[in-house]
Amino acid sequence: MTAKRLLAGLAPLALMTACTVGPNYHAPEMAVPVSYQGPTAEAPPPGAEVDPATWWRAYGDLELDALVKRALAGNPDIQVAASRVRQARLAEIVAEAQGKPTLDAQANVSYIHFSKNAGLSSLAKQFGGGGSESGSGSSSGGVALPGDGITTYSAGFDTSWELDLFGGARRGVEAARARKEAAVWNGRDAAVTLAAEVADAYFALRADQERARIVNEEIARQTRALQIAAHIAEAGLAPHVDVTRQNASITSLRATLEPINADIAMKSHALGILIGEAPETLTAELAAPASAMAPVPSVPAGLPSDLLRRRPDVRAAERQLGAATADIGVAVADLYPKFNLTGMAQLISSALSNLFTGDSLQLTGTGAVQFPLLDWGRRKATVGMRKEDREQAYLNYRKTVLGALRDVEDALAQIDTERRRNATLNKALADSEETAKSVEAQYRTGFVAQDSLLNAETDVLKAREQVAMSDAQLREYTAALFKALGGGWQADAASSDTGK
Incomplete structure (x- = not known):
């Protein structure tokens, strides 16, 4: 009592x-363009919208869905980010205790x-x-x-x-709270980056498997052609050199499979690490190629002003600016009794x-x-240092916003260019296949040499590989656009205060 x-x-x-x-802190007003310069996709019809929080589901690939889910649950970077959020919340409790009686x-x-x-x-x-x-x-x-x-x-x-007559403790609480919110946004940014990395590695893996399938199909086709050439040579209707030349072509194709298979293994190992497991964890699971890849989804870019609210790294930089501003008040309070x-x-x-x-x-x-009577300018110098910290935080915020705008513009330009390139490559593939059929018919009737046929078949193989790589590139560029727009995170109950 x-x-x-x-x-x-x-x-x-x-x-x-x-x-x-x-x-007192005021959120910075950053001028952004009214719209993006690059061509943007039209908004999808009602019911077909893509949820930014789970954008990878738009590709319709259950394996990709499972990999992203496992990565978000087990990746060490996500766990480190969660630990930093918990640490920042404890620091906020410590700051709130300052200036109160004990x-x-x-x-x-x-x-x-x-x-x-x-x-x-x-x-x-x-x-x-x-x-x-x-x-x-x-x-x-x-x-x-x-x-x-x-x-x-x-x-x-x-x-x-x-x-706390001059508010130093209260400014400390402001700084701690802002850093807690920045930690939450940094955790969300880690989730955005991780989902994009998983998608990139997965699309690259499937592209390599598609290339391997194309090469194996060509090896099987040329093996059948080798048998036919051997029978023709035995009958004396074609020189034996056609057989050796066909066999050399098959051997060369088999050699091209080795680096592709090595790349498949490396992508599988990368995905294993991304989900927080040993490198070989997914080797058996991902050994079978995907039956069919879903069409590349359309991504409405929205408005640049939306980017400042959606991008976690932008929000984290803004909160760091708020913390740096509050730190000035903490330093100024030390000038007073x-x-x-x-x-x-x-x-x-x-x-x-x-x-x-x-x-x-x-x-x-x-x-x-x-x-405070004599400290040889230490306290005033500390105030000046905190002001420079705020200036650096503001410049970092500007840099982050400009980088976010560039990420979106780059992705839009890449998607637009690759779509046109993809259409051209598909046209070139159709032309190469038509040419190869014509040359094969001429070869069977003896009007052209085998060299012409092998060259035509090589052109078809290259065209098919280029189309496969372009399809994968489109998916990777689309994933980059989802990432650039800040997709891949969703607010939870524990951090809803920063999700506004």
């Missing part, structure tokens, strides 16, 4: 803590044994002390004699309070039987003020 009355007496002083030094309970038992040789026996007797020469036992009252001992019991509370109040309420007695009585009560109160 005594400690409560002491705190109640200090409470009116809290009314004095209305001044908050340092600049209350501690304490209990103490002490025993003092007085020296026989202190030369104070006569003086002690004059004050009514008593005791034996042997010094055994302890004094029950008065002054203990040399050779005797005294036991003291105490229990009570002590409180201290550094008054500091006021401290301390109080102690104790029950002290040499006998445990009467410890909890009114006569054992002892109260202590102290008020102190500390004025």
